[in-house]
Amino acid sequence: MIDGNDAAADGARSKPGMRLLLILLLALATVPLAADSYVQGVAARMMIFALFASSLNLILGYAGLASLGHAAYFGMGAYAVAKLSLAGVSNLWWQLGVACAATSALAAVFGLLVLRAKGAYLLMITLALAQVVWGIAYGWRAFTGADDGLPGIHRPEGILLWDLSGDVGFYYFVFAVFAAMIWAIRRLVDSPFGRVLVGIRENERRMGALGYHVWSYQYVACILAGLIAGVAGALLAWQNGFVGPSYLSVNYSATALIMVILGGAGTVLGPVIGAFLIVALESIVSGMTERWVMVLGAIYVLVTLFAPDGLAGVLRRRARATP
Amino acid sequence: MTALEVTGLSLQFGGLCALDDLSMAVEAGERLVILGPNGAGKTTLFNVISGMQRPTRGRIALFGQDVTGTSVARRVGLGLGRTFQIATLFPRLTVLESAMLAVQAGEPHRFVMHRAMGAYAGTRRRAIELLAAWQLDAKADQETRHLSYGEQRRVELVLALARRPRLLLLDEPAAGLSGEETAAVEAMVRQLSRDVTVMLIEHDVDMALRLADRVIVLQQGRLLASGEPEDIRRDPRVAEIYFGAGHA
Ligand SMILES: Nc1ncnc2c1ncn2[C@@H]1O[C@H](COP(=O)(O)OP(=O)(O)OP(=O)(O)O)[C@@H](O)[C@H]1O
Ligand SMILES: [Mg+2]
Numbered sequence: 160m161i162d163g164n165d166a167a168a169d170g171a172r173s174k175p176g177m178r179l180l181l182i183l184l185l186a187l188a189t190v191p192l193a194a195d196s197y198v199q200g201v202a203a204r205m206m207i208f209a210l211f212a213s214s215l216n217l218i219l220g221y222a223g224l225a226s227l228g229h230a231a232y233f234g235m236g237a238y239a240v241a242k243l244s245l246a247g248v249s250n251l252w253w254q255l256g257v258a259c260a261a262t263s264a265l266a267a268v269f270g271l272l273v274l275r276a277k278g279a280y281l282l283m284i285t286l287a288l289a290q291v292v293w294g295i296a297y298g299w300r301a302f303t304g305a306d307d308g309l310p311g312i313h314r315p316e317g318i319l320l321w322d323l324s325g326d327v328g329f330y331y332f333v334f335a336v337f338a339a340m341i342w343a344i345r346r347l348v349d350s351p352f353g354r355v356l357v358g359i360r361e362n363e364r365r366m367g368a369l370g371y372h373v374w375s376y377q378y379v380a381c382i383l384a385g386l387i388a389g390v391a392g393a394l395l396a397w398q399n400g401f402v403g404p405s406y407l408s409v410n411y412s413a414t415a416l417i418m419v420i421l422g423g424a425g426t427v428l429g430p431v432i433g434a435f436l437i438v439a440l441e442s443i444v445s446g447m448t449e450r451w452v453m454v455l456g457a458i459y460v461l462v463t464l465f466a467p468d469g470l471a472g473v474l475r476r477r478a479r480a481t482p
Numbered sequence: 483m484t485a486l487e488v489t490g491l492s493l494q495f496g497g498l499c500a501l502d503d504l505s506m507a508v509e510a511g512e513r514l515v516i517l518g519p520n521g522a523g524k525t526t527l528f529n530v531i532s533g534m535q536r537p538t539r540g541r542i543a544l545f546g547q548d549v550t551g552t553s554v555a556r557r558v559g560l561g562l563g564r565t566f567q568i569a570t571l572f573p574r575l576t577v578l579e580s581a582m583l584a585v586q587a588g589e590p591h592r593f594v595m596h597r598a599m600g601a602y603a604g605t606r607r608r609a610i611e612l613l614a615a616w617q618l619d620a621k622a623d624q625e626t627r628h629l630s631y632g633e634q635r636r637v638e639l640v641l642a643l644a645r646r647p648r649l650l651l652l653d654e655p656a657a658g659l660s661g662e663e664t665a666a667v668e669a670m671v672r673q674l675s676r677d678v679t680v681m682l683i684e685h686d687v688d689m690a691l692r693l694a695d696r697v698i699v700l701q702q703g704r705l706l707a708s709g710e711p712e713d714i715r716r717d718p719r720v721a722e723i724y725f726g727a728g729h730a
Contacts (some may be wrong), residue, residue: 349598351591358583361572367586368532368570370558370645 176428176471183431184338184480191327196407200398203330205438206337207394210413210419212430214387219416220424221348222380223395224274225362227282227412229388231269232262234407236389237377237396238296241309244396250401251323252316259386265292270378284465286409294405308403312396319373335396340387345427346382356380360425417455421462423471432470483510484546485649486678493526501537501704505698515690516683518700524683525562525567528651528724529576537713544649546571548593551676558587560626563647565638567654567683572698573627577618577637580626581609584644609644616640616670632663639670656686661685664689671697691715 189254190202211233211462218224230475248254269288276284305310347353355376358366367373396402405411414437422433425434437458444451466473485540486508494499507686508514516524520662521528529543529561533554541550544560582599585593585608600606613619618640626637652671657666669687674680684690691697692712699707701721707717714720 241519278539298596344597347595349600350595350597351586351597351602352593353596354579354583354599355586355592357575358572362570364534365510365570365572366583366587367534367554368558368564368566369584369641371587372553373594439512 171456175453175474176426180428180431186450187334187337193427196326197329199326201442203333204395204442205435206333207391208415208418208438209431209434210337210340210391212395212415212422213341213387213427214391215415216419216424216426216430217347217356217384217387218377219379219419220426221353221356221360222377222432223356223363224286224377224381225278226273226415228285228287229384230384230407230409230411231289231292232266232388233392233395233411233415234296235262235265235411236290236392237402237406238303238309238392239389240315240393240396241312241402242302244312244315245309249258249316251318254315255390261387262392263386267378269385270381274374274377279327286412287329289407289412292334293404293409295357296407297404303404304435305405308401310401312400312402314397314400321418329397333398336390336394340390341400341427341431344387348427352376352379357425361447363432363456364374372414374437394426414455416460417462419469421458421468421469426469426471429469429471436470439460442457484543485510485512485576486681487543489525490529490672491542492539492637493523493530493535494536499703501530501540504700504703504705505685506705506708507699508649508679508681509721510679511568511693513671513680513682515694515697515711516681516700517690517704517720518580518686519699520544521702522700523703524700525653526562526703528653528681529544531557531651532562553590558645558647561646561648562651563642563645564651565642565651565655569631569634569638571626571634571637571641574625574714576623577613577629578606578609578622579614580637581622581644582606582640585609585612587616588645612640614643616643628721632659632666635659635663636670639667647678650674650681652682652684654683654685656689658682668693 187202187206189295191199209397211445214225215229219225236258239261240254243254243257272288273281297305299305314329317323321332323332353364355371359373360378363373369442392406395406418433418437421436422431423429441451444454462469484507489505491501491504502704518524519607527537530537533552543549544557544562547560549557549560553586582605586605589605610622612618613622616631616636616638616652622632626634629637635655642650656667659667660700665684671682671693673682682690682693694711696706697711697714699714705715707720
């Protein structure tokens with residue numbers, strides 16, 4: 160019988176992908192029981208960057224819109240909770256709400272500007288806009304602390320009995336947000352909205368001729384991606400207790416891009432795997448900042464040469480070869 | 483009823499007049515064939531009618547409504563469907579998924595984010611029916627890029643038909659096809675209900691004239707001739723520029 164449920168470019172609905180995701184979540188859930196606080200910190204960082212990469216993947220992998228400025232949203236979310244925390248607002252929902260509002264507003268403005276551009280111009284304009292935000296954070300000492308950043312951020316108050324100030328409590332908070340958002344993204348990419356994004360990525364002209372309002376879909380995708388990146392940024396600010404201009408830097412944007420490409424754009428699990436690997440690698444090579452950029456560059460080149468559709472693509476081909 | 487009316491339509495690319503003060507009308511249910519040499523402005527005319535390019539001057543009315551400045555989506559909503567000269571498909575989606583996207587374009591749930599597209603059984607059923615009606619159901623689960631060129635041209639047509647257009651613009655649907663495949667496309671066009679008005683650009687003159695109620699000939703963006711297929715075949719000017727001197 161006809162069963163058109165699987166398109167090549169999507170791991171979203173594949174059963175092995177689902178199984179892998181569940182195993183991953185199970186493993187993450189047990190980290191605080193089995194590992195020391197350093198490893199736990201790395202695992203939290205992995206999830207935070209996985210969210211960041213997944214948000215970029217929404218526009219890059221699904222809507223087919225490249226961006227070299229995604230850190231603008233990540234940093235915006237981080238600075239938003241930092242400013243609130245330092246102003247004495249300790250309520251979690253207030254902090255998260257403001258971070259979401261600020262990043263989606265930024266994405267709504269940037270979306271208007273960037274969606275006119277295509278291809279390399281899109282990369283340039285997203286980069287330029289993010290550099291403007293970075294420049295403001297770097298230059299406005301009174302508000303953002305300039306290159307010193309904003310240290311001394313406190314984690315927000317807990318929810319009922321759930322205490323976020325301790326490392327274990329915070330870890331499980333990150334875990335919960337991560338799991339919920341990945342689940343939501345999975346739903347989203349399977350939905351009519353998500354499938355339309357894929358259609359636009361595959362053939363914008365045809366989608367237009369079918370009567371879809373291509374621009375609206377891309378615009379909404381930009382805002383959603385900005386919002387999720389903002390949540391990831393907020394989580395990192397709480398995790399580190401610090402925000403600096405580097406959160407907004409092209410370095411962060413490029414890292415997210417490499418995570419998506421390494422794992423496999425246009426799949427739900429790919430960017431998660433990519434982020435986990437890169438963060439793990441980073442904590443091994445840490446301290447060698449100069450070389451770290453080289454390592455990232457090398458990964459990028461190797462992936463584009465040997466696995467252009469990322470690790471998810473490699474896994475998918477494997478799975479197909481051995482049915 | 484008039485399906486389409488354009489008046490004084492012009493489109494300039496720099497110094498080039500792709501369309502030059504073109505006026506014409508198409509009656510509902512008519513099969514209108516558009517002939518003309520390469521670069522005559524045939525595809526440009528389709529782009530302007532469908533709203534993908536803005537005319538420099540002139541007006542366009544669809545089913546009596548002025549749509550000159552409106553979006554592509556609005557015109558599709560009024561019943562416009564089109565195919566492209568160069569395959570404009572979803573190479574990495576399956577044929578069924580492509581058809582589902584095409585059907586879904588006209589349905590209110592096209593913006594839904596929280597339910598799986600597969601949960602909309604009606605969309606899926608209509609997509610399957612559509613493919614079955616055009617003998618593509620056997621290919622439903624294949625990725626479009628793995629279909630033969632002839633099959634891809636048929637998918638192109640099927641996607642344009644998914645929203646039951648009242649005015650269908652076909653841009654060289656049989657270009658590059660074998661004799662057999664061309665016959666299949668011709669049969670598809672012939673099978674369309676007379677509720678559908680068809681405008682067809684075609685270089686295969688024999689096929690075009692077999693399908694046409696009326697033919698117009700464009701040259702350098704202008705209307706060179708208009709008439710019944712047999713008149714066009716006999717028109718010496720048309721023979722000169724289109725069939726090549728000595729053909730008639
Ligand atoms: N976007 C564009 N920019 C500049 N010139 C264009 C553009 N599109 C079309 N043209 C020019 O306009 C003229 C008409 O092109 P059009 O594609 O409409 O011709 P056509 O009749 O469809 O030809 P063919 O039979 O080769 O498909 C050509 O000279 C073409 O080069
Ligand atoms: Mg043409």
